Amino acid sequence: MVKIKEFFGANFKTNPSMNELYKLLGSYLNDGVAGNDDRDVVVFLSGFPLGHLMNSTDDFLGRLASKGIEFGCQKVGEFEEGSHTGEDSALWLRGLEVPYVLVGHSEERGSYEELEAHKIRIDNLFNRKIKTALENDLNVVYCIGESKWDRSAGMVLGVLSDQSVRGLDRVSSDKMESVTIAYEPRWSIGGEPPTLDEIARIHGSIKKTVGDGVRVVYGGGVNPGNIKGIMGLDCVDGVLVGGASLDAEKFKKIVEYR
Numbered sequence: 120m121v122k123i124k125e126f127f128g129a130n131f132k133t134n135p136s137m138n139e140l141y142k143l144l145g146s147y148l149n150d151g152v153a154g155n156d157d158r159d160v161v162v163f164l165s166g167f168p169l170g171h172l173m174n175s176t177d178d179f180l181g182r183l184a185s186k187g188i189e190f191g192c193q194k195v196g197e198f199e200e201g202s203h204t205g206e207d208s209a210l211w212l213r214g215l216e217v218p219y220v221l222v223g224h225s226e227e228r229g230s231y232e233e234l235e236a237h238k239i240r241i242d243n244l245f246n247r248k249i250k251t252a253l254e255n256d257l258n259v260v261y262c263i264g265e266s267k268w269d270r271s272a273g274m275v276l277g278v279l280s281d282q283s284v285r286g287l288d289r290v291s292s293d294k295m296e297s298v299t300i301a302y303e304p305r306w307s308i309g310g311e312p313p314t315l316d317e318i319a320r321i322h323g324s325i326k327k328t329v330g331d332g333v334r335v336v337y338g339g340g341v342n343p344g345n346i347k348g349i350m351g352l353d354c355v356d357g358v359l360v361g362g363a364s365l366d367a368e369k370f371k372k373i374v375e376y377r
């Protein structure tokens with residue numbers, strides 16, 4: 120088994136107000152949430168709060184960086200520049216030295232599906248976003264996951280394989296070093312994860328598709344009570360956390376699950 124650095128992502132979504140965001144990140148600092156040589160800790164924000172934080176006068180970002188806490192943007196456009204109103208650009212993120220970006224979070228995937236975009240077209244769009252992000256030296260966390268319907272139809276492994284293969288089409292093996300796959304069953308977001316046996320089986324199958332050396336993390340209903348079991352599985356290299364990351368104490372327990 121290839122040794123892979125563990126990953127702990129905090130996905131704040133659009134939850135904290137700006138005041139609450141500063142308080143929450145202050146609690147991360149006070150409670151001792153930290154990355155180190157064995158684990159990456161990355162907080163995902165949307166573009167506006169990220170920019171605000173970068174300009175904060177009290178060097179908030181520097182203090183977080185000194186604790187090994189990195190940042191990522193929750194979404195990025197497929198184009199570097201041009202007439203694309205409302206999009207964030209990978210080129211901007213590169214210029215601002217934002218190291219990570221999320222592509223294809225299920226809430227993003229879901230918004231395209233609501234417009235009845237075909238699944239193949241959605242994966243192709245994510246593939247273009249991933250390639251633009253990688254060309255701009257960003258680390259990509261690419262989210263894949265089946266819907267409740269896919270699950271009840273017994274299509275989980277096929278759906279995940281399609282999302283992986285299409286999303287990563289023509290991404291070179293050296294660029295794959297900057298890609299993390301987040302397996303997030305869509306029905307488990309904000310709810311309960313699948314059983315440990317299911318997670319183990321599915322992660323094993325994803326690793327077969329994308330390669331043993333690629334970091335594959337789990338997301339969906341992760342909390343301090345279930346983290347030890349999830350991280351104890353061979354093919355799980357970390358977690359992407361939504362709700363529990365909004366509580367510094369809970370997130371610290373997750374990061375320090377051992």
Ligand code: PGA
Nearest residue numbers: 308309339340360361362
């Ligand atoms: P959750 O969200 O931890 O609240 O289930 C995970 C995510 O949406 O990435």
